[in-house]
């Protein structure tokens with residue numbers, strides 16, 4: 001049987017009310033995806049963080065009155081109705097099809113990201129069990145991949161780490177499983193902190209090894225290593241704070257940066273860090289380096 005699929009780009013805060021609304025109007029399933037590397041709409045890359053949106057897929061039986069459905073949604077939804085697409089699709093097991101697209105992935109030499117509903121392909125590898133929920137960070141986005149590959153190449157044993165913009169907790173948990181002693185995680189999104197906590201438990205990590213804070217409540221103690229996968233704009237404006245959160249001789253990795261924004265980031269960090277060559281993946285970059293003892 002064919003189905004009618006409604007795709008919406010929503011903010012994380014809209015997820016729960018929108019899900020209730022769609023189920024109330026007869027959707028047979030509602031699923032969420034990261035707003036990953038293939039946005040369905042064309043966001044303004046200069047200003048719109050891709051990960052401030054979640055993709056929602058709602059499935060209706062094909063004989064639903066499309067016109068009426070949209071009218072009802074637009075009538076009930078408070079404010080401007082999110083951008084959307086309606087398309088007819090062939091039959092398949094939709095819940096599973098979404099999950100099947102998120103497969104175990106290896107980063108660097110040792111690290112696997114394993115969706116929590118999958119078997120670990122290499123039981124002896126470092127296996128990070130993950131269910132991103134509504135938070136950003138599955139490993140499929142090039143910026144997350146760049147950070148995971150960098151972490152895999154670091155000697156992390158016994159280190160104190162900060163994950164600034166932790167999302168699903170993927171980078172922090174990777175650092176812990178690769179040997180870091182403790183990671184302080186922070187995110188402006190309370191749902192990300194929740195997802196990070198859930199994923200830490202999924203990987204049997206004690207809360208004390210991964211304390212989580214909203215940015216305003218975060219301790220200002222510097223760490224041996226800091227990762228921040230947020231946008232170029234915040235990375236530039238937060239440069240003094242992020243620099244002060246890295247001990248002299250400590251390491252930093254920054255991503256969430258489009259290739260054309262490279263120079264802005266280098267300019268903001270090169271006085272305080274001895275920078276490595278920039279790494280590039282699919283138009284996104286990673287900047288990393290070691291904090292100088294004294295700024296130039």
Ligand SMILES: C[S@@+](CC[C@H](N)C(=O)[O-])C[C@H]1O[C@@H](n2cnc3c(N)ncnc32)[C@H](O)[C@@H]1O
Nearest residue numbers: 051136137144165166167187188189192229230
């Ligand atoms: C691209 S996601 C990265 C998630 C995860 N660390 C990863 O690498 O996949 C960016 C995260 O940073 C958070 N964020 C954005 N701006 C922030 C800020 N100024 N302070 C703290 N977190 C921020 C967002 O809420 C989001 O969860």
